[in-house]
Structures are given as structure tokens and as C-alpha cells.
Amino acid sequence: MLLALAQWLSQDIRAFQVFNYLTLRAVLATMTALVMGLLAGPAVISRLTAWKIGQAVRSDGPQTHLVKAGTPTMGGVLVLISIAISTLLWADLSNRFVWVVLIVTLGYGWIGWIDDYRKVVHRNPKGITPKEKLFGQTIIAAGASIYLAFCVGAETNQRAIDLFMAWVHGGFAMDLPSKADLIVPFFKHVGYPLGVWGFIVLTFFVIVGTSNAVNLTDGADGLAIMPVVMVGGALGIFAYVTGNSVISKYLLFPHIPGSGELLIFCGAMAGAGLAFLWFNAYPAQVFMGDVGALALGGALGTIAVIVRQEIVxxxxxxxxxxxxxSVMLQVAYFKWSGGKRIFRMAPLHHHYELSGWKETQVVVRFWIVTMMLVLFGLSTLKLR
Known part of the structure; x- marks a missing residue:
């Protein structure tokens, strides 16, 4: 919205042309989301407390977590509102990639909200059933996967429609442009053609898998949100590279017209995440809940697909x-062995807590590991 206003004003006042720069708008989106989250946080926490929307803690979890029972949850709503408003203010609203990421994010947030609502109102720590959750995730991810299959390799929506019609008339068998190949990092020209069905399947699993992975990680104060901020910020850099024809050619990345605008969304996500961390740091005043974790994970997966960095x-x-x-191995081994366990408890952060690490140690050490992995991922920009 503000971009459109600035572009209109720039016709008479040249100084407003500065808002056409992605980097400036990304910084402003980050600051906007950060300030919104910090200012609105206390009011949101007070309202959640007044509504008695408190966290239900698993009785079979670490005993140190029992004191967290009753802490306000569903704080992810604050994150999503900050991201949405900041993105709508500073992004180019005619950009198709911005809208698909927003739709996936808010759609997964809605699924998480229903899950949290059942946990709070019905006092059921398990929330909605896995089948119900997966069904909702499948509908949204399938829609996004089909849409992106034809949009990533096409410069315009009309070209994407032409590709879709060619796929239909060709008996649902067609190769996609090379831009849609699965890129192997650290190699200059190594990419695997996926075809339409391969792209759809891969995209589906990336979105759903990342969403659930972030949700599983969200089990300690500040544990999930900071890795989301770091990974999201790094994906913003990849979005800027793939969206710039000159830089992408120099670094041997596919040029995805319009993907650079996702830098605005990533900036808003980083700002909103840092604001939430202010209240979520140990001891947490509010928890993110599934409404935030599922949504942020879905956003990361969708952005990674658009910028062709699934492996990264x-x-x-x-x-x-x-x-x-850790959860998959624990469940599989438990069933296969008749009740034995690999870890003291899954997900992995609980294993370390039960092994003697303090919660803050687990969180900070996982942050450090994420920082190292993000830097390693960013090295693929040049080490090819």
C-alpha cells in the first residue's frame, strides 16, 4: 500500500523514488513488524491471560515444564498479524509470489488456531487429530504446489496459464522450464528436471514437512522462533539473488522474476519473530502455539520452493x-522393539533436558547450531 502511494508521489517528488529499492523496503518492513510486535505484545498477552487461554502441558513431559501450565498461548497470532500488516504495507501487492506465501502462511495459521482452540477450550493437550491436521495442510499445500509448478518457470501469470493448458492437453505429462529444476548446491550446473508431477510432490512435502518440523521444535522458550528468524532471513537473501537478473546470472542461479519481492516478507518475518522473542525468551510470558509454528514453517517451505533452494x-x-x-525414529523403534526407546524423550530437545541440560542451555546451543548451518547454507551463494 505504501509502495503504491510512494510511486504515485514520486511522479511529482523524486525523493519518493527511493522506496522502489527492495533493500530499503525490506528494512522498513522489518522495523515495522518489530515495532508493532513490541508495542502490541503486552496488550495481547494481557488479553490472552484475561481470556484464560493458557497452555496445557503434557503430563509425560519434563517435570520442569509443569510450572508453565497456564502460561498464555496462541501468541503466534501476534506474529502473523505483524507479518501480514508489514508485508501489505511495504510489498508490491501485484506480486504473485507475495500472495501465495501470505495465503499459505495464514492458511496454516488458521489450522494451528483451530488446534490451539481445542487445546485451550477442551483442555486437550493433543488438540485436533493428526488426520484432521494433515487434511487441512494437504489442501493448502496441494493448491500452492500446483500453482507454483507453473509459475516458478514463467515470467507472467499468462505464461503460467499457457504452461498449465499445455500440460492438460498433453495428457498431464510435460517437462517444466529449467528454472524449475531441483538445484544441487555447491555445483555450478547440476540440477535435476522434476517434471510437473515431480515438482508438485516435492513442493508438497517441503511445505508440509517444514510446517510440522517447526511445530515439533516449538517445545521450549524461544527454541523455535530464533531459528525461524535466521533461516527466514537467509532465504530472503536467496530471494533477492534469484529476483535480480544481474546478480543471479553472476552467481549462476536461475532468475525467477518477482521472487525478489519475498525479501519484504522475510524482513517482516524476522522483525515479527524478534519482537515475539522479547516476550517468549525464558521464562516465557507467552507461547507461540500451533497458530504460529505451523504458519511460519509453511512460509519457510513455500519461500524455499520459489527460490529453488529446497536442499539448502x-x-x-x-x-x-x-x-x-528424532520423533520418527523414536516412534518407529518403540513399535518395532515393543516399548524400548532410542532417546530419553522425543523431540530431541526433551532428550537433552532429561540428560541434564538446562532449558536455556538447550535453546542457546540449538541457536548456535542453526547459526552455523545458516552460514554454511549461505556459502552456497558463491561456493559452486
């Missing part, structure tokens, strides 16, 4: 991956 997301989000794999 897997690297930078190593903490999310480790948390998810």
Missing part, C-alpha cells in the same frame, strides 16, 4: 530436521 533449506533448518527425525 534442509541444510539451514538442520535443527528442525533433527527434531523431526
Amino acid at each position: 533449506l534442509f541444510i539451514m533448518g538442520g535443527v528442525f530436521v533433527a527434531e523431526t527425525v
Whole structure:
């Protein structure tokens, strides 16, 4: 909105042309979301407390977490509102990628809100059933996957429609432009053609998988939000690179017209996340809840697909991956062995807590690991 206003004013006042620069608007989006979150945080926490929207803690979890029962949850609403408003203020609203990321984010946030609502109102720590949650995630991810399959390799929506019609008339079998290939990091020209179905399947699993991975990680004060900020910020850099024809050519990345505008969203996500961390740091005044975790994970997955960095997301989000794999291994081994466990408790952060680490140690050490992995992921920009 403000971009459109600035562009209109720049016709008479040249100074307003500065708002056409992505980097400036990204900084302003970050600051806007940060200030909004910091200012609105106390009021939101007070309202959640007044409504008695308190966290229900698992009885089989670490005993140190029992004191957290009753702490306001669903604080992710604050994060999503800050992201949405800041993005709408500073992004180019004619950009198709901005809208698809916003829709996925808010759609997954809605699923998380329903899950949190059942936990709070019905006092059920498990919330909605896994089948219900997966069904909602599948509908949104499938829609985004099909849309992106034809948009990532096309400069305009009309070209995307032409590709879709060619796919339909071709009997649902067609190769996509090379821009839609799966890029292998650290190699100059290594990419694997996915085809339409391959792209759709990969995108679906990236979005759903990242959403659930962030949700599993959100189990300690500040544990999930800071990795989200770091990974999201790094993806913003990749978005800027792929959206710039000159830089993308120099760094041997595919040029995805319009993807650079996602830098605004990533900036807003970083600002909103840091504002939330102010209240979520140990001891937490508010928890993010599924409304925030599912949404932010879905956003990261969608952005990674658009900028063609699915493998790099897997690297930078190593903490999310480790948390998810720990749950999968624990469940599989428990069933196979008839009740034995690999870890003291899953997800992985609970294992370290039960091994003697303090909660703050687990959180900060996981942050450090994420920072190292993000820097490693960013090195793929040049080490090719």
C-alpha cells in the first residue's frame, strides 16, 4: 500500500523514488513488524491471560515444564498479524509470489488456531487429530504446489496459464522450464528436471514437512522462533539473488522474476519473530502455539520452493530436521522393539533436558547450531 502511494508521489517528488529499492523496503518492513510486535505484545498477552487461554502441558513431559501450565498461548497470532500488516504495507501487492506465501502462511495459521482452540477450550493437550491436521495442510499445500509448478518457470501469470493448458492437453505429462529444476548446491550446473508431477510432490512435502518440523521444535522458550528468524532471513537473501537478473546470472542461479519481492516478507518475518522473542525468551510470558509454528514453517517451505533452494533449506533448518527425525525414529523403534526407546524423550530437545541440560542451555546451543548451518547454507551463494 505504501509502495503504491510512494510511486504515485514520486511522479511529482523524486525523493519518493527511493522506496522502489527492495533493500530499503525490506528494512522498513522489518522495523515495522518489530515495532508493532513490541508495542502490541503486552496488550495481547494481557488479553490472552484475561481470556484464560493458557497452555496445557503434557503430563509425560519434563517435570520442569509443569510450572508453565497456564502460561498464555496462541501468541503466534501476534506474529502473523505483524507479518501480514508489514508485508501489505511495504510489498508490491501485484506480486504473485507475495500472495501465495501470505495465503499459505495464514492458511496454516488458521489450522494451528483451530488446534490451539481445542487445546485451550477442551483442555486437550493433543488438540485436533493428526488426520484432521494433515487434511487441512494437504489442501493448502496441494493448491500452492500446483500453482507454483507453473509459475516458478514463467515470467507472467499468462505464461503460467499457457504452461498449465499445455500440460492438460498433453495428457498431464510435460517437462517444466529449467528454472524449475531441483538445484544441487555447491555445483555450478547440476540440477535435476522434476517434471510437473515431480515438482508438485516435492513442493508438497517441503511445505508440509517444514510446517510440522517447526511445530515439533516449538517445545521450549524461544527454541523455535530464533531459528525461524535466521533461516527466514537467509532465504530472503536467496530471494533477492534469484529476483535480480544481474546478480543471479553472476552467481549462476536461475532468475525467477518477482521472487525478489519475498525479501519484504522475510524482513517482516524476522522483525515479527524478534519482537515475539522479547516476550517468549525464558521464562516465557507467552507461547507461540500451533497458530504460529505451523504458519511460519509453511512460509519457510513455500519461500524455499520459489527460490529453488529446497536442499539448502534442509541444510539451514538442520535443527528442525533433527527434531523431526528424532520423533520418527523414536516412534518407529518403540513399535518395532515393543516399548524400548532410542532417546530419553522425543523431540530431541526433551532428550537433552532429561540428560541434564538446562532449558536455556538447550535453546542457546540449538541457536548456535542453526547459526552455523545458516552460514554454511549461505556459502552456497558463491561456493559452486
